[in-house]
Amino acid sequence: MSHRSAPGDKPLLLCFSHLRWGFVTQRPQHLLRRAAAQYHVVYWEEPLLDDHVEPRLDQFPQGDSDVTVVVPKLPHGMDEAAFEATQRQLLKDFLGGEQPAVTWFYTPMALGFADEVQGRITVYDCMDELSGFLGAPPTLLPREAELFRRADLVFTGGRSLYEAKRERHRSVHCFPSSIDTAHFSRARAEQPMPPDQAPIPRPQLGFFGVVDERMNLDLLRQVAALRPDWHFVMIGPVVKIDPETLPRPHNIHWLGGKHYNELPAYLAGWDAGFMPFALNEATRFISPTKTPEYLAAGVPPVSTPITDVVRPWGEDGLVEIAGSAEEAAAALDRAAAHRRDPAWLARVDETLRHQSWDKTWAEMQSLIQQAAAQQGHA
Structure with missing residues (x-):
């Protein structure tokens, strides 16, 4: 199963997230539904595990926008190496040789299988300090350090996060929670x-x-x-x-x-x-x-x-x-x-009156375009 853009299609924005699209509506849904005006958005969720399943991808196009939710299905019992290797192969097959215009991370843990994706622009939208959450994996902080090295842009979900992250990257931008x-x-x-x-x-x-x-x-x-x-x-x-x-x-x-x-x-x-x-x-x-x-x-x-x-x-x-x-x-x-x-x-x-998700996305997209122009990808 692969994703390929036909000529004239919108460019691909590939997002890796720890949050289920259908769980509760929050920052990712607000931003990525708006991003779908310029991009075909693929929202790659963490795997669902099943006792009796061969590794596969389930795809769920969202009728209200050009967003496709992709959910890996994997069998129980895999060790970490097999867990990530299987997702890496599913991702490779899905992309079919295409590389995204924008690779967007909500979780650094996705680098365990998405490290070979070479999006023209890489965004780390740091909406939470995930290392402080109950059950955070020990590899999260090292992978976040690697994501800082790879990212072209870092967005933070609030002022406190901005103050904590701004010295770790050359281009950190504060985008607090907004409002519909x-x-x-x-x-x-x-x-x-x-x-x-x-x-x-x-x-x-x-x-x-x-x-x-x-x-x-x-x-x-x-x-x-x-x-x-x-x-x-x-x-x-x-x-x-x-x-x-x-x-x-x-x-x-x-x-x-x-x-x-x-x-x-x-x-x-x-x-x-x-x-x-x-x-x-x-x-x-x-x-x-x-x-x-x-x-x-x-x-x-x-x-x-x-x-x-x-x-x-x-x-x-x-x-x-x-x-x-x-x-x-x-x-x-x-x-x-x-x-x-x-x-x-x-x-x-x-x-x-001065706040909206429309305004937030427009400012983010402007920064993405600037970063692309600097790389010769206007």
Whole structure:
């Protein structure tokens, strides 16, 4: 099975990612759907393992854009050398001798099998400090060092990451989480309440996102105990932690994962947003995409003191910052009052007016074109 571009086709952007395309909508989907206006985007996921499968690639064209998701299927039981050698051969067969115009990495681990790909421009979009995540492989940091040597451009997903990476490469550029304002602003209008949220009493304080080692479950439990008449609506898949450890008092409601298109309807019923992030290695450099999404929805958020939330959102008075349960309870009171404050909403709108994923992608594409021109590949 191979990929070959016929004459006149868009150039190939080949992206290697540790994130499933269909898991939750975040930075890769926002950027690469926009990239698909100029490129045919191939999104290469980590393998899925099966007891009874011959090595193969499954391809899933995305009907809403010129993106094809590619998923290697491999048998269980391979050692690391065979695991990477098999992916290298699948990739070689897929490309059929073609080399991408742009090779885009979200994970340095892909270098274990993609080291022979010679894209004209190599981009490392460093959206997280993956070495701080639970279960990070020991080879990640050496492979990241190699990716820095190979890359023409390095983008970072926030200011903290930029400050940590800027001395490691000649061309590092800060692109914090951006916003699809039109999508999330739908939450400001009256709309039918989702059936699983409708029976939950008000006030409602909400969270949406992945529930994993980055969440401070003890803080959530403590705030819920301090405010037994408040109801905490928790939306998102649970990964890497035991669901049995989730606090389940009467006023914490775990509704599971929702589609991106459903989120505005849930946000419309919330009095404030809550981001109870733990302060640990996994959150040291995060720049939560949900921060501007809450704001665009008109839902005032409260966050623990994550650096890229404090700067600039907390300093600008758009997000309440709280460290302890008592501080969070008081901050949620203040945030809920902002929900009805036209002056607060006006400041939100003025700030978000200067941000969009369209703008972010346009600036990234300009840097790619400049890098290509410098190499004689205009």
